[in-house]
Amino acid sequence: MASEKFSFTKSALTAVVPPSSGRTYCIDTQTRGLCLDVLASGTKTFQIYRKFDGKPKRIVLGRFSPTLSDARDLPTGTDPLSLIGNSAELNVRMARKLADAVNASMDKSVDPAANARTVRQLKEQEMTLRQAFDRYFSDHVLAHEKRSAQLMKDDFARYLGTVPAGQKKTHGKERSKSAGTVDWETRKLSSISPADTRRMLLNAKDGTGARTSNRILALLRAIFNKMIDWHLYTGANPCAGIDKFKENSRERFLTGDELPRFFAAIDKIDHVDFKDFILLSLFTGARRANVLGMRWQDINFHAAILTIPTEVSKNGNPLTIPLTDAARTVLVRRMGNAPKMANDPAEKTASPYVFAANSATGYMSPPNKHWKALLADAGIEDLRLHDLRRSLGSWAAMGGTSLPIIGKMLGHKTSQATSVYAHLQTGPVALAMEAATAAMQAQGKVVDRLPPLPPSE
Incomplete structure (x- = not known):
């Protein structure tokens, strides 16, 4: 298993020729433990290879992308360790920042790869919005005999979920999604951000009006609040801090001349x-x-x-x-x-x-x-x-x-x-x-x- 040491640059890593079989390693001389795993297929993967708890430890950081600009950096506000195990595409700058974060974690006797696996497992077990609504509906709306139960169910389908094909209203008209609304049924709760929520509510306001947009906000906020109260979700409520739109009251009535x-x-x-x-x-x-x-x-x-x-x-x-x-x-x-x-x-x-x-x-x-x-x-x-x-x-x-x-x-x-x-x-x-x-x-x-x-x- 051949290996060579040099200071990583985009041009140097692009020029590395894959072995005819097996793999070869390139070791960065600037960042501790950072290496490039080069396969015969041509795939090049950044890794950290160093001792941890007295034993050799290898942690995959992501793939080297020769097309990424050298000026490209990790997204602002992103925890570098959250990228571990996600097969992220990296340039040299991004790989070194990620390697520094991994080294800092390992120096504190914390295995970032194990933490990343735990986070992924928790995300896989995390509720979708559909699952959260079903729980909210059965354990709160029905349990407390809310008379608006059917209306709430219809609202979720029309504004936040999927309207089943062929579903009809009481008097025969087929139900459909309202203009400007979304289908977030399969989205994990943590994937719904405040920015997503604000954008969705603005689109709903433009498509169906301020009153309907406010109803969507109230329903979504209630679902998240109950999941948090019941310790079924540990994240923040994406509706927190979002104000309702002003609603203009209708004043039309039959006038004297009419x-x-x-x-x-x-x-x-x-x-x-x-x-x-x-x-x-x-x-x-x-x-x-x-x-x-x-x-x-x-x-x-x-x-x-x-x-x-x-x-x-x-x-x-x-x-x-x-x-x-x-x-x-x-x-x-x-x-x-x-x-x-x-x-x-x-x-x-x-x-x-x-x-x-x-x-x-x-x-x-x-x-x-x-x-x-x-x-x-x-x-x-x-x-x-x-x-x-x-x-x-x-x-x-x-x-x-x-x-x-x-x-x-x-x-x-x-x-x-x-x-x-x-x-x-x-x-x-x-x-x-x-x-x-x-x-x-x-x-x-x-x-x-x-x-x-x-x-x-």
Whole structure:
């Protein structure tokens, strides 16, 4: 096994001729223990060869690359010892720095190769983001019966993971990744840096908006925090120190000049289910999903109350919504026209839902196409279905209703500042809703009479 000593340079190492068989070694005269292992195949590998604990020890540093510039250095902030065992491509400058770090470690009786193996083994055992989310979901979200569980699962797939092919939403539309989002399912937790996170959030903001980007940040931060709390990850949270984006609150509602056109367009609608859905959305202020999924058993006609159960309430608490005369007019008519159960003397409705439909959910799907047609007929732009809910609150505010009453009217989760009003009953809320409904109907020149109530059970 031949060997020769000289001061390593790029040109000198490039000129070394591989042996016809076996290997040969070149020894650097400037750095202790640094040598070049030259194989017959032409592969040239930097190594450290010296005694450790009284025995010869050989540690592979990386391959010599004749194409790397002499000015190229190890990446700033990189621990040289982290490169051991990674088959890094090195020039002479980089090899000498790495050799100095290895020598310093060995002088302290620490075997850097053994440490590198341990680090690699830990990295191989380290959780991926998918594994971390699954653990977070099962041991925290489901264990604490978080009502947002399915939404959180969908958010992870849409924003941070993979949306399985063929997966569809409740009403049939196929799910897909949102613009500007990532698939980090297979990434190890330690590979996700703060810089990666900031870049991802900026792209998500550009692609889907500030509100969605903030949701992604909250989910990713929560996953990392739990893994750290549960001692399943020893690194830092890449979301630490990252602020949420400012969200611009939407203030759109039906204005005074739009209401006559809006009600006139509603009167021309032939689709009764859609027409009633719009009116109930406007007159109850309930969220779209709660109106679509409204059940007869949750309506008390004589008390004029609609109850939104906990399991479908967005804020996690059951909501009690007073029913105005206008809302009851729609509901009483629908109950009278709803198909009844056969041979039932009580004439119970065949479906539990107010907007019954032959669908996977049992009730009507969001009527987006009909909504667009309604707006076009009314000559109204930039109005969303959710803005009907905001319209009730806005007209109540313009009528002088207090903010705590409006918050209760719309089922907002009370903040600490308004918690003193938690004892409010539905009486003043009902008055406020009646006033707001009457104001909208008056502006829209609508005359409605409450039909007879159904018999009490």
